Amino acid sequence: MQANVIPGVPVRMQQDGWWLDDPVDPVRRRQAARRRDGGKALLLVALIALGDVLVWDTAPGINLALFAGVVLMVGLGLAWPRLSVRARFAVAMGGVLSLLPLVELVQPLSVLIALVGLSLCMAAVAGLSRADVLRGAARLWWVAPVQSVSDGAGCVRSVGELSLARSDMRNIALTWVVPVAASALFAVLILAANPVLDRWVADVLSLDVSGPEWGRVWFWGVLSAAIWPALVTYRMRERLRARKPVRMTVRRPGLVNAGSVARSLVAFNLLFAVQTGMDVLFLYGDATLPDGISPATYAHRGAYPLLATALLAGLFAVVAQPFLAGKPMLRGLMLLWLTQTMALVVASMWRLDLYVDAFGLTRLRIAAHIWMWLVAIGLGLVVWQIWKDKPASWMMLRSGALGAAVLYACAFYSFDGRVAAHNLSVADAPDLALLCRSSEDVIPAMAATYGPSWRAACVSFYDMPEVFEPADWREWGFRNWRTRNSLRAMTTEAAVP
Template identity: 35%
Template sequence: MPIALGGVFVFLLVSANPLLEKWVSLLNPGNTASHISLGRVLLWAAALSVVWPFIHVRWSGRREMPAYIVTAAALMQTMPSGQSNFFGAATILRLLILFNLLFAVQTILDAVYLWGNAALPTDISYASYAHRGAYPLIVTALLAAGFVLAAMRPGGPADQSPVIRSLVYLWVAQNVLLVISSILLLDLYVQIYLLTWWRVAAFIWMILVALGLVLIVGRIALNRSNAWLIRANLITLTATLYACSLVNFAAVIADYNVSHSREATGKGVAIDMDYLFSLGPQALPAIDRAIAFRGLDPALVSRRGCLVEQQVKDTAFWRSWGFRSWRLRRAMGAQSKSSTAG
């Protein structure tokens, strides 16, 4: 179990961090494996099988066992059958020690390069560091949450151990830091390549994952059931959906992209007009600003007219009236009056 699950987390952390990937590549295991001869391995394995019976001698008499082995054996005997072999307290303890050590490496790297603003190696850019890190780290946090729920089941062998509880709290804290680092990495990427629908959704999803991890700690600390945890997560999800329904994301994305574009700030990437138009009529105020930055392009003005016609068609009937469409119509009317007066 420690080797298998530890390998999964090592794979995710290496895929999320270009620095770790670079260090692993420096080990160059491929060249080392090329020097191994299969024939020699088989020869020495056969020789060992022949020699082993002559060197493996059982000493008579009882040998005194170390105290820690006696304690571990007593712990294994007190466990119910099946738990000591697969997912008992001893296995969970080893897993948590290994996971905390693995995540400590990622936490230290984030503290140095992400929070401490240390210079990255010349062959790794902040854009690649941010793009590679955000999403795999969220998958890592989700797997960690699943492991904690499975390990710290109410009434289980690990639930009664104060040492395991402390290691769980430490590991969840590292996972929360991991999610916060993912949010910062995505923010760095957005500062370079601007906003999209999927990046906004990723921000919201990361916040939900962090809240879910905090609720898991609350469930363990308060000795609540998994049903309580499910209800708390559903309440959090419902509140998030309700809050998101009140936000005009199309207008927010369009305004952010225009305000942080190369045309507006003199640095960064240029405005993606095709993406602005794909956001729909709610992006019209930002589109007008983008057209003003670029100059009167007849093609862009024609596409803007199509969006205006779509807005008029969508609000032609009273049943399609909405607060956002009313605000947009009012803003466009005020803008047309000011341009006419000018």
């Protein structure tokens, strides 16, 4: 029976149930997906080869920043059409800021900054909004390995299905048996008749064709697991964006309530007033300390415990804020207590300065000084927030941004160089054991103090810092380059008559 076809009607409308047809052929869709994955597989191989050239068997230097930057830019290029102009600019600038500490010096802090920054960039590349980027960056640490494993398993399954689908393997074998066997026979005969060609083939066969060592193979596997998620960020978008359902909870009276906050503030103010008064007498005044307690001992005993006290005070202030609304008396007590807490932080700084003057500077004491300033500024933000009746998120956002900015700046600051410069300039008998066991950053200060024979000051300690000389450009670091230039300048000046 011949179907009646109306001229001019589209082909799909000529068929019954045309609205049920898929507008895209599933076979074509799978083929397009395979072509895209094939292109990404080639990119993966190229990036693994680049990582092998830059990172394998070399000291960490600018090579880490360069390789991570290339991987990020490739991922950004693949996601370019799906991102807005603002997102593209944010990812590019975020990548540069994340990798600059690695260019300065490869150390645990710079590696941590790079990992956190690149995680945020990859979450943005996946197309997450600003509200979801932080959550997505945190989830990336377990979503990315799962994505690599699942895609690898899918690739293995597809290869197996492809091999099983070829039912005409027997025909292919039959078409190739005669050419291969005959060509091998003629090749043997020609090699027997041509000694020159025979020697060339023997030289080729004598080459060492052993595969790479297992350590290098594992390194390639780690690289592939780290690179592949950057090439398929769009597949992880929904899992990175996953949000927990919001549950309505009823606040029940707990240990922290209006009554406990009021009584705590009264007790805290009295306790802190005692400590503040004693600091005024012994630190800032001329009161004599009891026998057996030196000013250095008094300063050292109070520096770190008072800092911990200030941190706990700030935490309590944040927890107690919901109970201050509409209660001017409690707000006044809270502000008075926070003011006393800031005075304790200032006293801790003063104690630390006294202790440094007596016993010198160390990395821990520099870090404590920075931390004290952060705590003092954070307490100031809490005071301003309560005074202006701002939400707690206002204070938390600014405190977190301040802490991140200071931590980022510390990656560019040479703690060892500062310790050496301070101790050698003010101390009559500096702790050379501390300096000789430090990094190469102390060498310029020691060379400036002891001259070309600065190594003699470290001989008795059986240890001394050494200047790292990069083998090639991959191991270059900005701080190491500055150190070598400083020593070279000192040598040149000393040679000038």
